[in-house]
Amino acid sequence: AQSVAQPEDQVNVAEGNPLTVKCTYSVSGNPYLFWYVQYPNRGLQFLLKYITGDNLVKGSYGFEAEFNKSQTSFHLKKPSALVSDSALYFCAVRDMDSSYKLIFGSGTRLLVRP
Amino acid sequence: KAGVTQTPRYLIKTRGQQVTLSCSPISGHRSVSWYQQTPGQGLQFLFEYFSETQRNKGNFPGRFSGRQFSNSRSEMNVSTLELGDSALYLCASSPEAGDTQYFGPGTRLTVL
Numbered sequence A: 001a002q003s004v005a006q007p008e009d010q011v012n013v014a015e016g017n018p019l020t021v022k023c024t025y026s027v028s029g030n031p032y033l034f035w036y037v038q039y040p041n042r043g044l045q046f047l048l049k050y051i052t053g054d055n056l057v058k059g060s061y062g063f064e065a066e067f068n069k070s071q072t073s074f075h076l077k078k079p080s081a082l083v084s085d086s087a088l089y090f091c092a093v094r095d096m097d098s099s100y101k102l103i104f105g106s107g108t109r110l111l112v113r114p
Numbered sequence B: 001k002a003g004v005t006q007t008p009r010y011l012i013k014t015r016g017q018q019v020t021l022s023c024s025p026i027s028g029h030r031s032v033s034w035y036q037q038t039p040g041q042g043l044q045f046l047f048e049y050f051s052e053t054q055r056n057k058g059n060f061p062g063r064f065s066g067r068q069f070s071n072s073r074s075e076m077n078v079s080t081l082e083l084g085d086s087a088l089y090l091c092a093s094s095p096e097a098g099d100t101q102y103f104g105p106g107t108r109l110t111v112l
Helices: none
Strands: A003-005 A010-014 A019-021 A024-026 A033-038 A044-050 A056-058 A064-068 A073-078 A087-094 A102-104 A108-113 B005-007 B010-013 B019-024 B031-038 B042-050 B053-057 B064-068 B074-078 B087-094 B107-111
Touching (some): A003 A102, A010 A019, A019 A108, A024 A073, A033 A064, A044 A056, A044 A064, B005 B087, B042 B074
Parallel strands (some): A010 A108, B010 B107
Antiparallel strands (some): A019 A073, A033 A087, A064 A073, A087 A102, A087 A108, B005 B019, B019 B074, B064 B074, B087 B107
């Protein structure tokens, strides 16, 4: 069965510093991986995805993610954090057994302090 | 293009009642999926529709049902509401099944 894990409930970083939000996955076959962000009282906004190709994926709002097959990880990164990046971040994998549903991690709250 | 819209945004119901939530996908998108988000269980898949057919269903009781219309709009229904059904219900659409899913703002359901 496919699964994703986000080992950190919360990540704290100072504005201007680089940020990393961690995600590891377990899938059979090639993974389809996604990152979404959720602001308070809002739905999920798509940030980026990895399907195949370059291991470094660039997405919206300056975010990028690095796919590492040997470590089964797909960490979200940003070179310089903004206070406005503070939100809840979800990693997800597409369930290859059930075709199209997304399996989400538990979420990581990012807090960027001024 | 307009994004995914969900109505209503907020609902308050009492136990035993039923509720219908609506989702309008992005224009041209044919696949609609529904998810339930709660603090305890996180984001869980409910079901997915494509061309008016339910193709996948998550591990939820039969009280949860849905449908999709010919214009790709979708509704989900929850009957005999329980306190544990209180959640944010999110709808997502994609151009084709398996494409990137784009989410609506959700409907916040509170069951008293």
